[in-house]
Amino acid sequence: MSAVSDTTPRLAAPRPRGGVVQSVADSLVVARRNLIRMSRIPEMIIFGLIQPIMFVVLFSYVFGGSMTIGGTTDADVYRNFLMAGIFAQTVTFATAGAGAGIADDMHKGLIDRFRSLPMARGAVLTGRTLADLVQTALTVVVLAVVALLVGWRIHEGVPKALGAFALLLLLGYAFSWIGALIGLSVRTPEAATSGGLIWLFPVTFVSNAFVDSSQMTPWLRHVAEWNPFSATVQACRELFGNPGVSNSSAWPMQHSVWASIIWSLLIIALFRTLAVRKYRSAS
Amino acid sequence: MPGAIHAEGLVKTFGDVRALDGVDLDVPEGTVLGLLGPNGAGKTTAVRVLTTLLRPDSGRAVVAGVDVLKHPNEVRRSIGLSGQFAAVDEYLTGRENLHMVGQLYQMSSRAAKARAGELLERFHLADAADRPAKTYSGGMRRRLDLAAALVVSPPVMFMDEPTTGLDPRNRQQLWDVIQELVAGGTTLLLTTQYLEEADHLAHDICVVDHGKVIARGTSDQLKLRTGGERVEVVVHRPDMIDPARAVLAGFGKGEVAVETHTRKLTVPVAGGAKLLAEVIRELDSRGVEIDDIGLRRPTLDDVFISLTGHTAELAEEGDGDSAAAGGGDRGQGPKEAVK
Ligand SMILES: Nc1ncnc2c1ncn2[C@@H]1O[C@H](COP(=O)(O)OP(=O)(O)OP(=O)(O)O)[C@@H](O)[C@H]1O
Numbered sequence: 174m175s176a177v178s179d180t181t182p183r184l185a186a187p188r189p190r191g192g193v194v195q196s197v198a199d200s201l202v203v204a205r206r207n208l209i210r211m212s213r214i215p216e217m218i219i220f221g222l223i224q225p226i227m228f229v230v231l232f233s234y235v236f237g238g239s240m241t242i243g244g245t246t247d248a249d250v251y252r253n254f255l256m257a258g259i260f261a262q263t264v265t266f267a268t269a270g271a272g273a274g275i276a277d278d279m280h281k282g283l284i285d286r287f288r289s290l291p292m293a294r295g296a297v298l299t300g301r302t303l304a305d306l307v308q309t310a311l312t313v314v315v316l317a318v319v320a321l322l323v324g325w326r327i328h329e330g331v332p333k334a335l336g337a338f339a340l341l342l343l344l345g346y347a348f349s350w351i352g353a354l355i356g357l358s359v360r361t362p363e364a365a366t367s368g369g370l371i372w373l374f375p376v377t378f379v380s381n382a383f384v385d386s387s388q389m390t391p392w393l394r395h396v397a398e399w400n401p402f403s404a405t406v407q408a409c410r411e412l413f414g415n416p417g418v419s420n421s422s423a424w425p426m427q428h429s430v431w432a433s434i435i436w437s438l439l440i441i442a443l444f445r446t447l448a449v450r451k452y453r454s455a456s
Numbered sequence: 457m458p459g460a461i462h463a464e465g466l467v468k469t470f471g472d473v474r475a476l477d478g479v480d481l482d483v484p485e486g487t488v489l490g491l492l493g494p495n496g497a498g499k500t501t502a503v504r505v506l507t508t509l510l511r512p513d514s515g516r517a518v519v520a521g522v523d524v525l526k527h528p529n530e531v532r533r534s535i536g537l538s539g540q541f542a543a544v545d546e547y548l549t550g551r552e553n554l555h556m557v558g559q560l561y562q563m564s565s566r567a568a569k570a571r572a573g574e575l576l577e578r579f580h581l582a583d584a585a586d587r588p589a590k591t592y593s594g595g596m597r598r599r600l601d602l603a604a605a606l607v608v609s610p611p612v613m614f615m616d617e618p619t620t621g622l623d624p625r626n627r628q629q630l631w632d633v634i635q636e637l638v639a640g641g642t643t644l645l646l647t648t649q650y651l652e653e654a655d656h657l658a659h660d661i662c663v664v665d666h667g668k669v670i671a672r673g674t675s676d677q678l679k680l681r682t683g684g685e686r687v688e689v690v691v692h693r694p695d696m697i698d699p700a701r702a703v704l705a706g707f708g709k710g711e712v713a714v715e716t717h718t719r720k721l722t723v724p725v726a727g728g729a730k731l732l733a734e735v736i737r738e739l740d741s742r743g744v745e746i747d748d749i750g751l752r753r754p755t756l757d758d759v760f761i762s763l764t765g766h767t768a769e770l771a772e773e774g775d776g777d778s779a780a781a782g783g784g785d786r787g788q789g790p791k792e793a794v795k
């Protein structure tokens with residue numbers, strides 16, 4: 174058959190570059206797409222901001238004054254204790270966002286579109302988690318400003334505080350891979366949202382985030398101290414110089430910064446592997 | 457030489473459902489294969505297997521010379537897919553959607569942008585190019601999705617019911633685009649519910665039902681199988697259906713199909729115009745008043761009905777003649793494939 178002149182020369186796609194370069198490039202394309210999306214759904218960002226702010230206000234004014242932290246029930250001490258917990262809880266909520274977004278893409282057939290393209294295997298998920306990381310960072314900044322307004326302070330200098338924020342974002346990034354896996358495993362975006370949130374409550378509450386874990390019953394205390402989430406909260410309290418740093422002999426409490434990093438990396442390694450595998454076989 | 461799309465013994469089960477039950481396909485380079493079948497026949501499943509989205513339980517497939525199961529990413533470079541439901545990002549504009557797809561086909565950002573502009577023009581979306589796809593009508597989304605499938609003008613294309621939801625003008629335009637592509641050497645596998653569409657576009661047609669290919673051949677070959685001409689009568693009143701049926705049974709070579717609500721009777725005949733005159737005379741003598749009578753060559757609708765025992769459900773929504781379909785005509789012909 175003779176080729177007819179056509180504005181569209183028949184060309185297969187350029188050969189995939191392969192390897193890390195392509196992975197990064199494709200992930201950035203997808204991340205950009207998700208950021209454009211987010212910017213066109215500002216309600217999502219606003220709700221993402223309102224929730225942690227509400228938590229700061231509710232916890233500090235409702236529980237403040239009735240919680241004993243370091244031997245005092247001073248509401249101001251509790252507020253300073255609380256912030257690391259709220260920050261950590263806020264970043265973990267990125268999970269639900271990632272899960273819902275990916276489930277929505279599945280539902281709308283976009284995952285099929287992506288899977289039929291010669292792109293890097295993990296790029297759709299990496300792009301999504303990176304975009305969520307940007308949104309999380311934005312939320313954390315706003316939350317920090319609100320926290321300063323209600324009396325939260327850092328006492329160990331700016332570099333350490335920035336280190337704490339880095340740990341928080343790493344934790345959020347790790348958790349968004351759990352969300353990605355949930356999003357790929359459920360059938361609807363609604364299920365991904367609730368499924369992505371439900372398990373966060375035990376994880377964030379059976380921890381040192383809102384109460385002093387040394388006051389828990391022994392077995393619960395054990396769970397709380399080895400909870401990956403607690404390690405980051407403890408590390409933040411140390412790096413912010415906030416009250417309520419646990420002096421428990423549990424390894425993650427003694428070496429909280431390392432524990433936080435190790436936990437997050439482990440979560441990423443495990444859940445990224447599972448999620449990418451799930452993505453490839455999704456149907 | 458195996459075709460640009462070649463599949464052997466594809467089987468895919470979902471629980472108890474055998475969505476594909478040993479499907480063989482071969483589409484020579486530069487031709488169009490129409491995959492025809494009722495709802496749930498396995499058309500989409502076949503497309504998903506061939507486009508690397510779904511692993512079959514058994515069987516093998518080669519697309520553009522590359523093994524689908526062994527080198528899926530290599531296959532993805534050479535195919536374009538437009539799925540059954542438009543897969544576009546609603547919050548991105550048409551232009552952004554196409555730009556993204558181009559980049560993920562590993563085009564440079566600049567080339568992808570230029571290509572996006574071209575395609576938007578070609579699919580009459582230029583005016584809406586910078587609006588989020590959320591604001592598009594169903595047909596516009598469909599066109600955007602098709603444009604996305606054509607970003608690299610791949611050598612092998614898959615379109616799953618591409619014209620469902622398009623108005624007649626846009627359907628015609630899409631047909632033109634498809635014919636242009638095929639003239640340029642593209643190989644296309646197309647699924648459709650519109651028999652007219654398969655008739656118009658496809659070189660070869662495969663009729664699938666319950667995951668099996670139950671007939672294949674050109675449109676003419678398939679029509680021939682269903683028998684030659686038929687007489688179609690529309691009687692004036694419902695109570696005239698029975699006497700008319702008796703008359704037609706006397707002339708016909710097969711069963712008389714009756715569609716009660718339209719008062720239409722159809723019967724395969726041999727004998728042409730001369731016979732038609734006799735039928736009219738006979739009906740007249742029995743006092744059957746006729747609203748309409750004619751000699752009709754079989755359409756793909758007839759083929760479809762006689763092969764699968766049911767009509768192409770969606771075809772009923774279609775416009776014009778392709779929608780003609782009777783209810784009662786059960787499969788009569790032998791069900792082996794036409795070679
Ligand atoms: N993911 C799935 N899980 C379970 N069953 C499935 C799945 N996908 C398809 N099926 C079943 O496989 C069969 C074939 O489905 P398929 O979508 O291929 O049909 P189709 O020919 O494309 O139909 P339609 O004309 O309605 O689009 C159906 O019975 C369907 O219910």
Ligand SMILES: [Mg+2]
Binds near residue numbers: 616
């Ligand atoms: Mg289908």
